[in-house]
Amino acid sequence: MSIYHHRVARAGHHVALAGAAALTATLALAAPAAAHAEVEADTPQALAENVTLSFVSEAESDSAGFTEMRVVLPEGIAPGDVTLGEAPKGWKLKATSDGYTVGGPALKTGVDAEHKIKVRQLPDAKEVAFKTVETYSDGEVSRWIELPSGGEEPEQPAPILTLKAAAPGATPLSPSPTASETPSPTPTPSVTESATTAAGAGTENTAAEEDEGSSAGVIIGGVVVALLVLGGGAWWLAKRRTASSHN
Structure with a gap:
């Protein structure tokens, strides 16, 4: 083989190697990274x-x-x-x-x-x-x-x-509704409210009982006084009749 043909063959070999290396590098860059x-x-x-x-x-x-x-x-x-x-x-x-x-x-x-x-x-x-x-x-x-x-x-x-661009006329939806607490028509009283209510009821009951007791005491006292008055009057009448009979 002549020197000329040898140099041509050698240059072609180098070009082939360079092309293969460039192709490998291109494929490596184009390949996506492993997705985990x-x-x-x-x-x-x-x-x-x-x-x-x-x-x-x-x-x-x-x-x-x-x-x-x-x-x-x-x-x-x-x-x-x-x-x-x-x-x-x-x-x-x-x-x-x-x-x-x-x-x-x-x-x-x-x-x-x-x-x-x-x-x-x-x-x-x-x-x-x-x-x-x-x-x-x-x-x-x-x-x-x-x-x-x-x-x-x-x-x-x-x-x-x-994402691709939004379709013509597409608009954002309103925010999703969130669950809200609806007040109960008859709220359940708390422990404090129950205690306060019970205490108030107890006070009212006690006051009522005291009022009833006072009323009963007044009535009984009136009856006693009336009996005493009647008894005293009867005694006075009897004494007066006795005195008149002696005279």
Whole structure:
């Protein structure tokens, strides 16, 4: 082989290696990072109503299974706007001050935790994050709560849902009604009120009894006086008759 052909072949080899390296780097950059907790929507659109969100948490423990997921809802979704759709057998949803928890009997080791919720309406935003805290049966806790910052991918990213623009004419719904206490038509008295009422009733009864006793005493006294007067009058009349007979 001539020197010329050797140089051409060598240059082609270097170009092929460079191209392969560039392709590998491109694929590596294009490949998404392994998602340990993720969320999807059947209608990923801002202001969409009655949307079903599907959550998947990847099992990472070699010795324990999931027992609970705690999800922090993004601004625009209230805990009262969420209802449970599907979850592992025996798991239940409980609202918290900033989101909800869903949990129950421990899943088998290595089994991913999947659950679905229905949201009354998605907020008017381009993307929403659902910070998730996972708890295993051995007490281990994994927190997927970090948000992207400065263009860098966080080590423990929160599940993020990208939304399309709202449909024309879509508007936010009014806030969910909250349960309010309705006053009872006949309120039950408190312990203090009952004691006060009982004490008042006792005082009134005592006063009534005293009044009755006083009235009875006055009547009896009057009768005694009347009897004394009558007795004295009878004695005086008898004495006067005796004196007259002697005269």
